[in-house]
Amino acid sequence: MGVMADVSDEVLRLTRLFHTREWREALEWKPFREGVDIYRLYWHASGPRAALLRFHPGGRVPLHEHMGYEHILILEGSQEDERGQAEAGTFVINPPGTRHTVFSKNGCVVLAIYEKPVRFVESASAS
Numbered sequence: 001m002g003v004m005a006d007v008s009d010e011v012l013r014l015t016r017l018f019h020t021r022e023w024r025e026a027l028e029w030k031p032f033r034e035g036v037d038i039y040r041l042y043w044h045a046s047g048p049r050a051a052l053l054r055f056h057p058g059g060r061v062p063l064h065e066h067m068g069y070e071h072i073l074i075l076e077g078s079q080e081d082e083r084g085q086a087e088a089g090t091f092v093i094n095p096p097g098t099r100h101t102v103f104s105k106n107g108c109v110v111l112a113i114y115e116k117p118v119r120f121v122e123s124a125s126a127s
Contacts, residue, residue, distance in 0.1 A: 004011045012041060013052075018088075020109045023064025024054065035059030049114040055079060055104035062122040067075040070094040077108030 007041055015023060026122070036059040041050040051084035053061075055077070072092040081100040085091055094100065099121065 007019070008013060008029070010077060014111075015110065017073075017075055024076075024109055033059070033061045036061055046117065049112075049117065051112050053112050055102075055108045055110075057105065057107045059107065061102040064118040064120045064122075065099045065121055066094050066096055066114075066116075066118055068096050070115070070118070071113040073111040075103060075109045075111060077106055079104040079108045079110065096100050107115045 029039050029040045032038035032053065035056045037054040037056075037110045039052040039054075041052065043051070050076075070093070072086070072091075072094070074086050074088050074090045076088050078087045079102055080086065081102050083100065094113075
């Protein structure tokens with residue numbers, strides 16, 4: 001199928017990440033934020049997390065602060081924040097203490113890996 005996440009094994013192996021058209025519609029996406037869906041790869045309440053995020057055109061993640069490092073790999077499309085636009089193939093590392101709002105004008109799919117949960121500033125809830 002493409003991206004495979006087998007949680008029955010201790011090792012998680014993702015394949016064909018840049019071939020998003022092959023697998024993006026087959027995943028069981030869940031609503032995350034306004035115009036953004038999530039597919040969780042692993043998710044610890046107060047620790048590390050990894051997920052695929054699918055931004056629909058106009059999708060937005062509100063202002064949030066990074067409590068740990070955040071690693072974002074743009075797999076398809078582009079997204080932007082206060083620092084500029086990031087196209088497919090771009091790898092972004094946001095260090096602890098940084099804040100931003102993320103928006104995608106035309107939609108995108110990203111791999112997001114978080115050292116620690118983020119703190120949403122606008123809603124005061126962590127996710």
